[in-house]
Amino acid sequence: MYRYDEFDQQLVDERVTQFRRQVERRMAGELTEDQFKPLRLMNGLYLQLHAYMLRVNVPYGMLSSRQLRQLALIARRYDRDYGHFTTRQNIQYNWVSLEDTPDILAALAEVEMNAMQSSGNCVRNITADQFAGRAKDEIEDPRVWCELIRQYSILNPEFAYLPRKFKIAVTGSPNDRAAVAVHDIGLRMHHGEDGKPGFEVIVGGGQGRTPVIGKTIRGWLEPEHVLGYVEAILRIYNMYGRRDNLYKARIKILVNAVGIDKFRELVDAEWEHLRGGELTIPAEEISRIHAYFAPPEWEELPDGAATLAAQLAENETFAHWHQANVSEHKQPGYAIVTVSLKAPGREPGDLDADRMDALAELADRFSCGELRVSHRQNLVLADVRQDQLLTLWQALSALELATPNIGLLTDMIACPGLDYCALANARSIPVAQDISRHFIDVDKLQTIGNLSINISGCMNACGHHHVGNIGILGVDKRGKEYFQLTLGGASDQQASLGDRLGPALPQDEVPGAIETLVDTYLGLRQDADETFLETYRRVGITPFKTAVYGDDTSPRRVA
Amino acid sequence: MALVKQGKIVEDSFQRVTDEAIPTTGAVLVDLATWQAQREQLKGRAEPVGVVLKSDEHPEVLADDLPGLALVALDFPTFRDGRAYSYARLLRDRYEFTGELRAVGDVLLEQLLYMQRCGFDAFEIESDDPERDFETALADFTVWYQPAGDDRASALQLRHRR
Numbered sequence: 001m002y003r004y005d006e007f008d009q010q011l012v013d014e015r016v017t018q019f020r021r022q023v024e025r026r027m028a029g030e031l032t033e034d035q036f037k038p039l040r041l042m043n044g045l046y047l048q049l050h051a052y053m054l055r056v057n058v059p060y061g062m063l064s065s066r067q068l069r070q071l072a073l074i075a076r077r078y079d080r081d082y083g084h085f086t087t088r089q090n091i092q093y094n095w096v097s098l099e100d101t102p103d104i105l106a107a108l109a110e111v112e113m114n115a116m117q118s119s120g121n122c123v124r125n126i127t128a129d130q131f132a133g134r135a136k137d138e139i140e141d142p143r144v145w146c147e148l149i150r151q152y153s154i155l156n157p158e159f160a161y162l163p164r165k166f167k168i169a170v171t172g173s174p175n176d177r178a179a180v181a182v183h184d185i186g187l188r189m190h191h192g193e194d195g196k197p198g199f200e201v202i203v204g205g206g207q208g209r210t211p212v213i214g215k216t217i218r219g220w221l222e223p224e225h226v227l228g229y230v231e232a233i234l235r236i237y238n239m240y241g242r243r244d245n246l247y248k249a250r251i252k253i254l255v256n257a258v259g260i261d262k263f264r265e266l267v268d269a270e271w272e273h274l275r276g277g278e279l280t281i282p283a284e285e286i287s288r289i290h291a292y293f294a295p296p297e298w299e300e301l302p303d304g305a306a307t308l309a310a311q312l313a314e315n316e317t318f319a320h321w322h323q324a325n326v327s328e329h330k331q332p333g334y335a336i337v338t339v340s341l342k343a344p345g346r347e348p349g350d351l352d353a354d355r356m357d358a359l360a361e362l363a364d365r366f367s368c369g370e371l372r373v374s375h376r377q378n379l380v381l382a383d384v385r386q387d388q389l390l391t392l393w394q395a396l397s398a399l400e401l402a403t404p405n406i407g408l409l410t411d412m413i414a415c416p417g418l419d420y421c422a423l424a425n426a427r428s429i430p431v432a433q434d435i436s437r438h439f440i441d442v443d444k445l446q447t448i449g450n451l452s453i454n455i456s457g458c459m460n461a462c463g464h465h466h467v468g469n470i471g472i473l474g475v476d477k478r479g480k481e482y483f484q485l486t487l488g489g490a491s492d493q494q495a496s497l498g499d500r501l502g503p504a505l506p507q508d509e510v511p512g513a514i515e516t517l518v519d520t521y522l523g524l525r526q527d528a529d530e531t532f533l534e535t536y537r538r539v540g541i542t543p544f545k546t547a548v549y550g551d552d553t554s555p556r557r558v559a
Numbered sequence: 560m561a562l563v564k565q566g567k568i569v570e571d572s573f574q575r576v577t578d579e580a581i582p583t584t585g586a587v588l589v590d591l592a593t594w595q596a597q598r599e600q601l602k603g604r605a606e607p608v609g610v611v612l613k614s615d616e617h618p619e620v621l622a623d624d625l626p627g628l629a630l631v632a633l634d635f636p637t638f639r640d641g642r643a644y645s646y647a648r649l650l651r652d653r654y655e656f657t658g659e660l661r662a663v664g665d666v667l668l669e670q671l672l673y674m675q676r677c678g679f680d681a682f683e684i685e686s687d688d689p690e691r692d693f694e695t696a697l698a699d700f701t702v703w704y705q706p707a708g709d710d711r712a713s714a715l716q717l718r719h720r721r
């Protein structure tokens with residue numbers, strides 16, 4: 001993975017020094033909260049319902065075991081012994097104090113990490129496919145381009161005060177595991193006409209109050225021009241994006257207002273000036289960054305090791321886990337393991353300090369000392385030998401980290417909701433916990449198959465409910481917490497937004513309604529290969545609506 | 560309010576003219592509407608003329624006039640409005656404006672470095688000790704990843720020079 005050299009380290013150290021001084025000025029009363037707020041936000045420090053929250057960047061989800069140990073140390077020393085992995089592949093600490101923050105940032109800098117631009121109206125952490133560099137279907141490793149864009153965007157003087165936050169995601173595979181279509185800019189790798197890999201550039205996607213699937217602004221772009229083209233988009237957005245209304249300030253609103261064709265004209269006119277200029281990435285820089293992501297020295301191993309087949313046949317629990325949590329690796333004899341952070345009853349994405357240390361240990365033992373954070377809030381060990389899967393699984397089981405539910409119904413995304421977030425209408429976490437306790441039967445979960453449930457505590461959609469196969473949105477009905485269901489959302493290469501099922505339900509009716517939806521699907525599907533989403537797309541919303549509400553879909557009376 | 564150029568407090572030689580009564584002598588800074596209404600007259604003046612642009616006034620409207628202007632001031636109605644950073648880059652890189660580029664309005668110390676990198680060379684700042692604060696603000700960072708409108712070498716250039 002990428003390692004800081006003296007330039008990266010110097011920059012991050014200077015940032016810590018700068019922020020330490022700003023915090024001192026704040027504590028001494030030299031800065032008002034109003035003046036201090038933008039400064040702390042540029043360093044990932046939010047004021048939440050009960051305490052400060054610090055969001056730490058995990059660039060495109062990559063973590064070394066050493067970094068994870070440091071995250072554990074920070075959790076112990078400065079927080080309540082745990083951290084929360086987010087849908088943007090970052091980690092958040094929910095209970096930090098202002099005066100500790102400079103020390104936390106210094107502790108992060110020691111292990112080549114930072115919190116720069118993890119909030120504020122600037123370019124945020126660049127996200128990527130969590131299987132980057134290991135997936136069989138991959139054209140090129142997206143992390144090379146993520147790192148180049150990361151460097152380009154950090155402390156970029158022109159774009160520190162954009163109309164609104166700006167999220168960029170990159171995938172190097174045709175199968176999109178990075179949800180690029182719901183980002184401000186999504187880059188998706190394709191082969192060009194002459195077979196050369198390049199990027200389809202998608203712009204103006206997003207979730208929030210106005211969910212939009214992004215539109216293709218350029219079908220194919222030479223990768224060495226990616227920074228120039230991104231700059232053209234950012235500049236047009238910076239100059240013409242709305243600034244009068246917080247809720248209309250994202251780039252998607254601009255793209256929709258002028259139309260994608262006009263927007264493309266503006267960007268291309270800007271791009272004509274920039275093309276071939278100093279942002280063109282020199283070939284030697286591309287290879288320099290590439291070298292950081294060179295795969296480890298894999299051993300020559302036979303694929304589908306016979307022992308593994310025997311172990312699977314022998315051990316049903318292991319087989320369940322293997323089926324759900326182990327993915328194909330491009331190197332024969334190896335496998336990609338996803339560690340579920342969605343154990344029944346636990347808060348999705350949370351991990352305590354002891355388990356962080358234990359996972360760092362397992363990464364060292366089984367997976368070259370590296371981990372990845374997925375946007376579905378799980379962790380990934382990407383280089384596990386197939387003949388060590390059983391041992392790894394046993395170790396994970398002992399840590400209660402072997403929940404066999406990746407891609408299944410209980411692998412939910414949930415935002416922090418009303419337990420932490422000042423904007424929330426409702427508590428998302430208890431709903432997720434209720435559902436995970438309701439669907440505890442592994443056989444049933446595997447029979448249901450791939451199904452994503454995404455939960456947001458308000459219409460800001462941090463829990464990605466618009467693109468969940470089943471979306472759950474917390475709403476406030478005269479001071480009571482209710483939940484609005486949507487069906488048919490997806491964030492992959494065929495991204496779509498969910499349709500509203502019917503009136504919102506009280507919390508205690510949500511698990512039952514999910515059960516009804518699932519049973520309806522099981523009754524309607526053509527065969528076991530047809531997923532929930534496919535069935536939904538084939539039959540439409542009506543049978544699901546009738547199953548949950550009967551024929552009566554009039555709004556429920558609120559007691 | 561102090562005007563800082565090249566790290567030093569300087570006297571503002573421009574008189575800001577907001578209505579149409581333009582003094583007959585001295586350097587003046589006019590708004591866009593005044594400039595457009597009285598362009599020929601203003602161009603004929605012996606003393607320097609500057610134009611101040613609001614954040615929704617794109618500098619493209621001045622592109623042809625720039626050789627005759629001594630000063631362009633870009634206004635930050637609030638520090639959150641970052642349009643002028645892009646305007647500054649365009650003025651320098653695209654329209655090749657070489658006169659004074661001044662940041663006015665809600666100009667925070669923390670932003671001076673960014674402004675300077677984008678091509679501003681004059682700053683109206685509020686401070687008890689503008690020269691000291693200016694110096695401190697500019698010393699915050701010595702490493703930059705990306706090229707901008709200044710002559711600081713990017714980390715990329717430095718790396719490949721090694």
Ligand code: SF4
Pocket residue numbers: 415416417418421422423424425456457458459460461462463
């Ligand atoms: S979706 Fe709403 S409740 Fe959930 S984290 Fe975002 S703003 Fe808070």
